[in-house]
Amino acid sequence: MNEDVDLILMDTEDKMQKTLKxxxxxxxxxxxxxxxxxMLDGIVVNYYGTPTPLSQISNINTPxxxxxxxxxxxxxxxxxxxxxxxxANMGLTPMNNGEIIRINIPIxxxxxxxxxxxxxxxxxxxxxxxxxxxxRDANDQLKKLIKEGLAEDxxxxxxxxxxEMTDKHITLVDEKLVLKEKDIMTI
Numbered sequence: 001m002n003e004d005v006d007l008i009l010m011d012t013e014d015k016m017q018k019t020l021k022x023x024x025x026x027x028x029x030x031x032x033x034x035x036x037x038x039m040l041d042g043i044v045v046n047y048y049g050t051p052t053p054l055s056q057i058s059n060i061n062t063p064x065x066x067x068x069x070x071x072x073x074x075x076x077x078x079x080x081x082x083x084x085x086x087x088a089n090m091g092l093t094p095m096n097n098g099e100i101i102r103i104n105i106p107i108x109x110x111x112x113x114x115x116x117x118x119x120x121x122x123x124x125x126x127x128x129x130x131x132x133x134x135x136r137d138a139n140d141q142l143k144k145l146i147k148e149g150l151a152e153d154x155x156x157x158x159x160x161x162x163x164e165m166t167d168k169h170i171t172l173v174d175e176k177l178v179l180k181e182k183d184i185m186t187i
Contacts, residue, residue, distance in 0.1 A: 002145070002150055002154060004145055004148075004150070005142065005145065005150065005154060005155075005158045008138055008141050008142060008145075008158070009138075009158065009161055009162065009165075011138075012134055012135070012137075012138040012162055012165060013165055015134045016131055016134055016165060016166070016169040017169075019127055019130045019131055019134065019169070020127070020169060020172055020173065020176075022127070022130075023123060023124070023126075023127040023173060023176060024176070025038075025041070026123045027120065027123060027176065027180050028041070029041055029042055030116055030119055030120060030123075030180070030184070034065045034066070034105065035062040035064070035065055035066055035067055035068045035103075035105045036062065037055075037060040037061065037062060037068065039068070039090070039092075040054050040055070040060055040068070040070075040085070041053070041054075041055065042088065043084050043085060043088050044084065045057060045077065045080050045081050045084040046080050046084070047077065047080070054070070054081065054084065054085075057072060057073060057074070057077055057081075058070050058071055058072040058073060058077070058081065059071045059073075066104060066105050067102055067103065067104055067105065068092075068102070068103040068105065069100055069101070069102055070094075070100065070101040070102075070103070071099070071100050071101075072101070075098070075099065078096050078098070078099075078101060081094070081101055082094045082096060082101060085101075085103070091106070092105070108184075113184050113185055116184050117181050117184055117185065120177055120180045120181055120184065121177065121181075123177075124173055124174070124176070124177040127173045128170055128173055131166055131169050131170055131173070132166065134166075135162055135163070135165075135166040138162045139159055139162060142155050142158050142159055142162070143155070
């Protein structure tokens with residue numbers, strides 16, 4: 001196959017893999033009723049006037065399945081961390097003893113579980129749309145190559161490979177969503 005076609009196919013595969021990785025990171029932020037340090041990934045703390053991710057100014061661990069423990073590297077950061085967690089509006093209530101901030105993860109209600117499943121489905125649809133857009137861009141690039149002298153048979157074969165990649169990645173998205181929904185709905 002043509003070098004340009006190979007380059008387009010490799011680029012398309014890479015972009016689709018990145019979309020899956022982004023979906024993984026977004027799904028890890030959606031809580032399932034169990035403590036997970038990634039739940040706090042999006043929280044940014046005011047660290048001496050600089051917005052800094054929580055994970056860069058503290059240790060976050062899970063002493064048990066229902067508790068998160070945050071140990072700041074500087075004790076004077078306890079109040080700003082608590083304020084940042086409350087401001088994130090995640091439904092979590094931090095408690096501190098002067099050295100460690102503990103967050104008890106409340107049990108999810110049935111209604112909250114359904115809301116989270118809707119959010120998971122929304123994230124999945126966003127990933128699917130992203131993958132389809134990558135497919136469209138790849139097909140557009142292949143059509144431009146026809147004008148530059150690429151044989152139509154090669155272009156059709158490449159489009160078929162792009163479609164197979166798309167189908168494979170959308171199937172992976174669906175599998176991830178099923179697992180996350182099962183995780184959320186399990187009590």
